[in-house]
Amino acid sequence: MTRYLARRALTALVSVWLASVVVFGAVLAVPGDPAALILGMNAAPEALAAMRTQLGLDVPPPERYVRWLGGVLIGDLGESLQYQRPVARLVWDRLGVSVPLAVGAALLATLLAVPVGIFTALRRGSLWDPLVVLASQLGAAIPSFWLALLLILAFAVQLGWLPSGGFPGWDVSVVGSLRALLLPLLALALGQAAVMVRLTRAAMLDVLAQDFVRTARAKGLSPLKVVGKHALRNALVTLVTVFGLALTNVFIGSIVIEQVFSLPGLGRLALTAIGNRDYPLLQGVILLYASTIVLLSFLVDVSYGWLDPRIRYA
Amino acid sequence: MTRSPLLVLLLAALLLAAPALAQDPPPVRGGAITVAISADPPGWDPTLSTSQEIARVTYGNVFEGLVRFDRHGQIVPALATGWQVATDGLAWTFTLREGVRFHDGSPLTVDDVLFKFERALDPDSGHVNQGYYAAVTDVRAPDDRTIVFELSQPSRSLLYNLARPDAIIYPRALADTQRSRPVGTGPFRFARYVEGSEVRLERFDDYWNPELPYLDGATFRIVSDPNARVAALLAGDVDLIGAAVPPEQVRVLQANPAVKVALGTATAEVTVAMNNSRPPFDDLRVRQAITHAIDKQAIVDGAFFGLGTVIGTHMSPSEAYYVDLTDTYPYDPERARELLAEAGYADGLRFDFELPEPYAIERRTGEIIAQQLREVGIQVNLSVVEWGTWIQRIFLAADYDMTIIGHSEPRDIDIYARPDYYYRYDNPRVAELLAEAEAAPTAAAETAAYREIARIIAEDAVNVWVFSPANVAAARTGVYGFWVDQPTPAIDLTQVYVVR
Numbered sequence: 091m092t093r094y095l096a097r098r099a100l101t102a103l104v105s106v107w108l109a110s111v112v113v114f115g116a117v118l119a120v121p122g123d124p125a126a127l128i129l130g131m132n133a134a135p136e137a138l139a140a141m142r143t144q145l146g147l148d149v150p151p152p153e154r155y156v157r158w159l160g161g162v163l164i165g166d167l168g169e170s171l172q173y174q175r176p177v178a179r180l181v182w183d184r185l186g187v188s189v190p191l192a193v194g195a196a197l198l199a200t201l202l203a204v205p206v207g208i209f210t211a212l213r214r215g216s217l218w219d220p221l222v223v224l225a226s227q228l229g230a231a232i233p234s235f236w237l238a239l240l241l242i243l244a245f246a247v248q249l250g251w252l253p254s255g256g257f258p259g260w261d262v263s264v265v266g267s268l269r270a271l272l273l274p275l276l277a278l279a280l281g282q283a284a285v286m287v288r289l290t291r292a293a294m295l296d297v298l299a300q301d302f303v304r305t306a307r308a309k310g311l312s313p314l315k316v317v318g319k320h321a322l323r324n325a326l327v328t329l330v331t332v333f334g335l336a337l338t339n340v341f342i343g344s345i346v347i348e349q350v351f352s353l354p355g356l357g358r359l360a361l362t363a364i365g366n367r368d369y370p371l372l373q374g375v376i377l378l379y380a381s382t383i384v385l386l387s388f389l390v391d392v393s394y395g396w397l398d399p400r401i402r403y404a
Numbered sequence: 405m406t407r408s409p410l411l412v413l414l415l416a417a418l419l420l421a422a423p424a425l426a427q428d429p430p431p432v433r434g435g436a437i438t439v440a441i442s443a444d445p446p447g448w449d450p451t452l453s454t455s456q457e458i459a460r461v462t463y464g465n466v467f468e469g470l471v472r473f474d475r476h477g478q479i480v481p482a483l484a485t486g487w488q489v490a491t492d493g494l495a496w497t498f499t500l501r502e503g504v505r506f507h508d509g510s511p512l513t514v515d516d517v518l519f520k521f522e523r524a525l526d527p528d529s530g531h532v533n534q535g536y537y538a539a540v541t542d543v544r545a546p547d548d549r550t551i552v553f554e555l556s557q558p559s560r561s562l563l564y565n566l567a568r569p570d571a572i573i574y575p576r577a578l579a580d581t582q583r584s585r586p587v588g589t590g591p592f593r594f595a596r597y598v599e600g601s602e603v604r605l606e607r608f609d610d611y612w613n614p615e616l617p618y619l620d621g622a623t624f625r626i627v628s629d630p631n632a633r634v635a636a637l638l639a640g641d642v643d644l645i646g647a648a649v650p651p652e653q654v655r656v657l658q659a660n661p662a663v664k665v666a667l668g669t670a671t672a673e674v675t676v677a678m679n680n681s682r683p684p685f686d687d688l689r690v691r692q693a694i695t696h697a698i699d700k701q702a703i704v705d706g707a708f709f710g711l712g713t714v715i716g717t718h719m720s721p722s723e724a725y726y727v728d729l730t731d732t733y734p735y736d737p738e739r740a741r742e743l744l745a746e747a748g749y750a751d752g753l754r755f756d757f758e759l760p761e762p763y764a765i766e767r768r769t770g771e772i773i774a775q776q777l778r779e780v781g782i783q784v785n786l787s788v789v790e791w792g793t794w795i796q797r798i799f800l801a802a803d804y805d806m807t808i809i810g811h812s813e814p815r816d817i818d819i820y821a822r823p824d825y826y827y828r829y830d831n832p833r834v835a836e837l838l839a840e841a842e843a844a845p846t847a848a849a850e851t852a853a854y855r856e857i858a859r860i861i862a863e864d865a866v867n868v869w870v871f872s873p874a875n876v877a878a879a880r881t882g883v884y885g886f887w888v889d890q891p892t893p894a895i896d897l898t899q900v901y902v903v904r
Contacts, residue, residue: 352625
């Protein structure tokens, strides 16, 4: 077990490092001059040259990469070219939006999807089954940004119940911030829930068809016990995988949603960094994205053994 | 050209709106508004970047210069109460306003003004647009209320340049922190900035004009998506969109009694730029043919609901020396084919046409133009390029055939005097005429020189100037006093007030 964990942790670290190399290379391969983007279209050539020196762009790329990596190892992500503030601080500020959004959406999706999935699995063959399957297919097919626009039109423009976008900040208003996250949360969670309903239903059907469930029923256990104690427990491994995937999906999906709702989150920070060729900022954000995704899949792997003692790690 | 009923409706609305402006209710003190802007600026110091995102928030609100543009583009006193020009045109004398304080409480002195122009004249200071002060040899202060600019030759554009967004004055002691914490003399103090989210300004109670501003504060909210800006306005989360409301949203907004739309002028010219140094564009006949092939009015009417003015040179109708040259090479596909045949392209012609990704108006215009060019036998390879690439490869390196962009700087016809500019147009006569305009003895002579430049570049068909888009602003019904025209990119809130 320890050896397995050590090996998985090492793989995870190498993946994150590889991601940093790929991002650094990709950013270099795309043309674009951060100095020109900072100074604007009408800047003089001398001002551009001075700005490049000031930004450290005259240093050769390999040296820049090594310097940056050295900084990362001691916890220094460098300074954003556009905002002229430490990348770590900018990223930290944005987590206050992105983490509640991603975790909230994944939880909401799970809370919606698992009961509905179990319900339809138990009611297989009834009228509910095809209805839910159809609804989930539709939900999975609707792009989240479009759903987001529909939600804005309905709940912000027509009904005026919730803000159409923006984020007041936790320090200014907790209630206001929660209200600002509600529609984005829904837009992210509904599509994800649609996918998860189908997976839960399939996992439950799988388990319900097995011998031990028949035995449990035969010995006269109540349906609640059959499902809750025997079937669900055995479907958990699949469900945890699904939850891990959901978290990764909403984390990535929030890039688009943050843009539509003008939320100051990590995804919007990444888009701004790409647009402005803000190399240090972009590298910092991608490093965080890569680390998070790798960490999530690591946690999901490790949780299998805990949920199902039959799973052994070689 | 048949006029659509929608266009007629819009024109009617415009006519109805005109008298309504005269009936604005009297100004009310107090309240705050939320304004939508599209992006984070690269820092807040307008002397370090020509980015319009900085000017939109700070011009007239946070920062002021000696003089400034008013809402109609007229140059009016700001930190200077008046000015005089020597008869030989070689000295300009400004009188500094008394009792002006910066937002940090310190008084405005001639030292702050001198320091500003020392930086503007020092090539190593990082101050942008040093070319605007090329004729200035010295700036001095004979007493503590007077500033004198000494020139090597008369400069008609000096006063205009002193009103631009980078000509602002901030306290000498706080020069290094303006990028993150702007401190000026304007009617609003910079209060809070959350990157990617919002900027908050608060009323400056010690503003030199005790009558202004009316508002207690304003929040500029960063909403990158144009349709999300409109949704926010309709939902009441935003009170004002100062510029660039998508034309297709105008009808939706006009139908809603809670909001109002204001149509004005702006300084942008949507320009199909051609690389004049590269075949086939080095042949005047090809450039003429391309101009003849494009039906500009059809584009404005069909794709932008008539919200713009067709132009024939690098000049928008909002400029003081505007001249209508749309007849130079009018829409005439037959003539276009003849010219192409003369130039040796009777069998057709093929080149790249690259559209800048962030600009929807330009992309849409470009797509229609590609279709119109096809009708005279020109095949273009259309592609969309991301903004960083556009700046780097097309704008700075001039590695392109044809592109399209809105040139929104006011009074920027001087770019045709720069052979290294991305049009790669080399005509020394333009530089001569610019110098003539600068040294012109009278305003009429200056105008004549500028119009001559406009005519030369139009006849040379350097680019195709398609149209000048109308400035479309929109606000909640109770918001008054905002700028309808955009003589310079700005969302000036000095005289804005809210009647609830």
